[in-house]
Amino acid sequence: MQQELKSDFTKQLIIDKAFSLFYENGFKSTSIDAIMRETSLSKGAFYHHYKSKKDIGLEVISLKVEKRVVEGMILPLMKKGNAYDIIVKVFINRLKEFSFYDKQHGCPMNNLINEIGNTEAVYQKALRNIIEQWKYALEQLIERGKYENSIKKEVSSKAVAIYLISAFEGIRGIRKLYDNDVVIEDFLSGLSSYLEQIRV
Amino acid sequence: MQQELKSDFTKQLIIDKAFSLFYENGFKSTSIDAIMRETSLSKGAFYHHYKSKKDIGLEVISLKVEKRVVEGMILPLMKKGNAYDIIVKVFINRLKEFSFYDKQHGCPMNNLINEIGNTEAVYQKALRNIIEQWKYALEQLIERGKYENSIKKEVSSKAVAIYLISAFEGIRGIRKLYDNDVVIEDFLSGLSSYLEQIRV
DNA sequence: ATAAAAAAATACCTGTTAGTATGTTTATGT
DNA sequence: ACATAAACATACTAACAGGTATTTTTTTAT
Numbered sequence: 053m054q055q056e057l058k059s060d061f062t063k064q065l066i067i068d069k070a071f072s073l074f075y076e077n078g079f080k081s082t083s084i085d086a087i088m089r090e091t092s093l094s095k096g097a098f099y100h101h102y103k104s105k106k107d108i109g110l111e112v113i114s115l116k117v118e119k120r121v122v123e124g125m126i127l128p129l130m131k132k133g134n135a136y137d138i139i140v141k142v143f144i145n146r147l148k149e150f151s152f153y154d155k156q157h158g159c160p161m162n163n164l165i166n167e168i169g170n171t172e173a174v175y176q177k178a179l180r181n182i183i184e185q186w187k188y189a190l191e192q193l194i195e196r197g198k199y200e201n202s203i204k205k206e207v208s209s210k211a212v213a214i215y216l217i218s219a220f221e222g223i224r225g226i227r228k229l230y231d232n233d234v235v236i237e238d239f240l241s242g243l244s245s246y247l248e249q250i251r252v
Numbered sequence: 253m254q255q256e257l258k259s260d261f262t263k264q265l266i267i268d269k270a271f272s273l274f275y276e277n278g279f280k281s282t283s284i285d286a287i288m289r290e291t292s293l294s295k296g297a298f299y300h301h302y303k304s305k306k307d308i309g310l311e312v313i314s315l316k317v318e319k320r321v322v323e324g325m326i327l328p329l330m331k332k333g334n335a336y337d338i339i340v341k342v343f344i345n346r347l348k349e350f351s352f353y354d355k356q357h358g359c360p361m362n363n364l365i366n367e368i369g370n371t372e373a374v375y376q377k378a379l380r381n382i383i384e385q386w387k388y389a390l391e392q393l394i395e396r397g398k399y400e401n402s403i404k405k406e407v408s409s410k411a412v413a414i415y416l417i418s419a420f421e422g423i424r425g426i427r428k429l430y431d432n433d434v435v436i437e438d439f440l441s442g443l444s445s446y447l448e449q450i451r452v
Numbered sequence: 453a454t455a456a457a458a459a460a461a462t463a464c465c466t467g468t469t470a471g472t473a474t475g476t477t478t479a480t481g482t
Numbered sequence: 483a484c485a486t487a488a489a490c491a492t493a494c495t496a497a498c499a500g501g502t503a504t505t506t507t508t509t510t511a512t
Contacts, residue, residue, distance in 0.1 A: 054479065054480090055478085055479050055480070055487095055488065055489075058478090058479085058488095058489075059488080059489075062489080062490090077371070078280065078367060078368075078371075080278065080280045080281055081280055081371075083468075083469060083470080084469085084470065084471085085468085085469080085470090093490070093491090094490060094491045094492075095470095095471085095490095095491085095492090096474095096475095096489085096490050096491050096492075097489070097490050097491075098490095099470095099471070099472080100488080100489060100490065101489090104470080104471080105469095105470065105471090156370055157370060158366060158369070158370065162366060162422075162425060163366050163367075165366075165425045165426065165428060165429060166358060166362060166363050166365075166366035166367060166425045166428070167278060167363075167366060167367045168278075169358070169425065169428040169429050170356055170357060170358065170428045170429075171277070171278070171281075176428075176429050179429050180429040180430065183426060183429060207445065208438070208441055208442070208445070210438045210441075211438050211439070211441035211442035211445060212442055212445075213438075213442075214423070214426075214435055214438045214439045214442060215419060215438075215439055215442030215443060215446065216442075217422070217426070218418075218419045218420075218422030218423040218426060218439055219415060219418045219419040219422055220418075220422065221422040221425060221426065222362075222417070222418030222419055222420065222421040222422030222423075222425075223414070223418040223422075225362060225365045225366050225369065225421060225422075225425070226365065226383060226414075226417070226418060226421065228365060228366070228369040228370040228376075229365060229369050229370075229376050229379055229380040229383060230380065235414055238408070238410045238411050238413075238414045238415075239411070239414045239415055239418055241408055241410075241411035242408070242411035242412055242413075242414060242415030242416075243415060245407065245408070245411060245412075245449075246415065246446055246449070249445075249446070249449040254509065254510085255457090255458060255459075255508085255509050255510070258458095258459075258508090258509085259458080259459075262459080262460090283498075283499060283500080284499085284500065284501085285498080285499080285500090293459095293460070293461090294460060294461045294462075295460095295461085295462090295500095295501085296459085296460050296461050296462070296504095296505095297459070297460045297461075298460095299500095299501070299502080300458080300459060300460065301459090304500080304501080305499095305500065305501090
């Protein structure tokens with residue numbers, strides 16, 4: 053039992069450090085050596101727990117990246133309350149509240165989508181799965197908003213959902229090119245106006 | 253004179269092959285050896301014309317990537333005609349007309365933004381420069397549309413411009429995760445509705 | 453024709469990479 | 483207590499990376 057705890061702890065440590073390095077320097081630029089240097093463990097420890105770099109990449113996507121999107125963008129959509137208000141709150145507030153570090157490094161998911169999203173089918177599938185979850189939750193909320201009469205009945209839930217997600221991921225990338233938030237402020241203004249148009 | 257032509261030809265060949273490989277496999281995953289294998293020339297030829305990988309990266313950005321965005325998304329905005337119609341045409345049509353290859357590999361600029369946009373100041377600047385040109389041209393066109401009464405006077409040109417660009421780049425990344433165009437069709441529906449809202 | 457310079461090729465160097473083979477330490481079940 | 487297996491460490495390999503040094507080939511100006 054003590055052994056299992058130790059194993060779980062080590063695996064979690066490796067995943068956490070791997071996520072940070074992938075986020076800061078990219079997936080391809082991060083070596084197994086660099087990850088294990090961060091954990092203060094050896095390469096032997098890594099290959100005892102994971103079978104390849106691809107393996108840890110998939111673990112990071114499904115455990116860390118997905119968790120981040122679920123907690124930051126999906127679960128908040130499922131709360132009770134006015135559907136329109138929830139969308140505004142989640143999209144606008146999340147963008148406003150990113151740390152400097154997060155703004156500088158962009159969206160971990162979007163970074164991976166653009167760096168390795170079309171290189172290997174397994175990465176593609178793991179990342180697509182996150183987008184699908186997000187898209188589905190947002191579509192459901194918009195449907196609810198139409199039903200509860202806080203969102204216009206004429207809008208297409210699918211269309212609004214993918215349009216919102218695309219815009220959000222897009223600005224997260226573009227912001228990486230700047231040293232200030234001007235571009236985010238303009239974006240927020242555009243987003244607010246857009247949301248006004250789907251409001252009932 | 254013959255020598256200069258030869259030199260120019262070789263440099264262009266290297267840039268073209270480098271662009272294709274960066275686009276298909278990413279910047280970091282593309283080696284100088286791989287580029288020169290494509291040109292059927294030697295490494296010596298590469299280092300005769302360029303001083304480093306960073307050097308060719310910047311050349312590809314400012315000559316190939318920028319050209320692509322300018323020709324595909326910026327110059328078409330500057331044509332004569334109804335401003336609103338031009339925006340619809342450029343954004344909708346361009347997205348519809350991408351080849352399978354282009355849809356699969358995403359936007360070369362967006363790929364680079366997310367892969368190396370925050371690693372080196374020189375890359376950041378070169379890529380930011382393209383975004384700024386695009387943003388400026390779009391803002392100008394929206395202003396013209398307001399003046400000519402094809403676009404609502406209440407909208408913020410800056411806000412609409414960055415919102416449109418973000419959404420466009422965002423969907424180009426997300427599309428990489430899929431094997432079909434469903435996500436693009438939904439996006440186009442969302443984009444059309446959005447544009448309807450800024451129409452006078 | 454020939455010297456100088458540009459273009460390109462060859463061979464190499466040093467560091468890094470993912471991954472393996474093999475050993476040592478630590479926990480576990482009997 | 484002891485055999486077994488898991489956890490981890492050490493040392494290595496083979497391929498590949500970016501870059502350099504040096505030589506050969508081609509062009510150009512005189």
